[in-house]
Amino acid sequence: MKNLIVANWKCNPKTAKEAERLFRKIPFKKEVIICPPALYFHLGKKVVLGSQNCFLESGAYTGEVSPKMLKSLKIKYVILGHSERRTYFKETDELIKEKVKACLNEKLKVILCVGEKKGEKMINVLKKQLSSFKKGVFAVAYEPIWAIGTGQACDPEKAEKALSLIKKETGSRVLYGGSVNSKNFKDYLKVGFDGVLVGGASLKIEEFKKMI
Ligand code: PEP
Numbered sequence: 001m002k003n004l005i006v007a008n009w010k011c012n013p014k015t016a017k018e019a020e021r022l023f024r025k026i027p028f029k030k031e032v033i034i035c036p037p038a039l040y041f042h043l044g045k046k047v048v049l050g051s052q053n054c055f056l057e058s059g060a061y062t063g064e065v066s067p068k069m070l071k072s073l074k075i076k077y078v079i080l081g082h083s084e085r086r087t088y089f090k091e092t093d094e095l096i097k098e099k100v101k102a103c104l105n106e107k108l109k110v111i112l113c114v115g116e117k118k119g120e121k122m123i124n125v126l127k128k129q130l131s132s133f134k135k136g137v138f139a140v141a142y143e144p145i146w147a148i149g150t151g152q153a154c155d156p157e158k159a160e161k162a163l164s165l166i167k168k169e170t171g172s173r174v175l176y177g178g179s180v181n182s183k184n185f186k187d188y189l190k191v192g193f194d195g196v197l198v199g200g201a202s203l204k205i206e207e208f209k210k211m212i
Contacts, residue, residue, distance in 0.1 A: 050077030147178025
């Protein structure tokens with residue numbers, strides 16, 4: 001199994017022109033999944049695309065995107081449960097569980113994000129977040145919240161403890177995310193992660209290409 005790189009562009013870049021420019025510079029690889037804002041999907045013609053989020057179904061749900069819509073655009077991957085969704089958009093484990101189910105029903109490949117806040121006990125948080133996902137998700141991304149966008153990546157040995165727990169609980173691929181860059185990403189692969197989820201550094205093309 002080859003290592004994966006999942007790029008989470010979040011709500012970036014600011015314009016379609018910039019997105020187009022960025023897409024153009026990314027070399028195609030099956031294992032490199034780009035998750036841009038949904039408005040930019042149509043610009044990513046030569047990359048493997050993933051969604052940063054998804055709702056449960058089509059219908060009267062203003063502003064949302066459904067699993068069937070993603071499928072109809074041939075978008076196979078979907079990130080669910082990102083900590084920014086949990087924090088800013090108040091997504092609960094219950095809702096995330098429903099979303100995972102809805103996406104699996106459409107045969108989408110779910111990349112489920114889990115991770116603890118500073119001061120929380122990693123084992124307890126992960127067990128709770130994973131309790132309803134024993135099987136079926138394509139990958140679980142361990143993203144300690146305190147490491148996301150802070151430049152303070154988790155110590156690989158410490159992250160390895162989360163990796164073992166997630167593997168034991170789900171049996172799925174495990175990615176590491178949280179301030180990954182071209183200098184530290186190999187440290188996570190060395191301790192056994194199956195790839196990385198990259199936020200900020202995926203928008204810096206030279207940095208991103210080095211990881212690819
Ligand atoms: C993320 O968006 O999931 C993430 C890990 O961001 P960053 O790489 O910027 O910490």
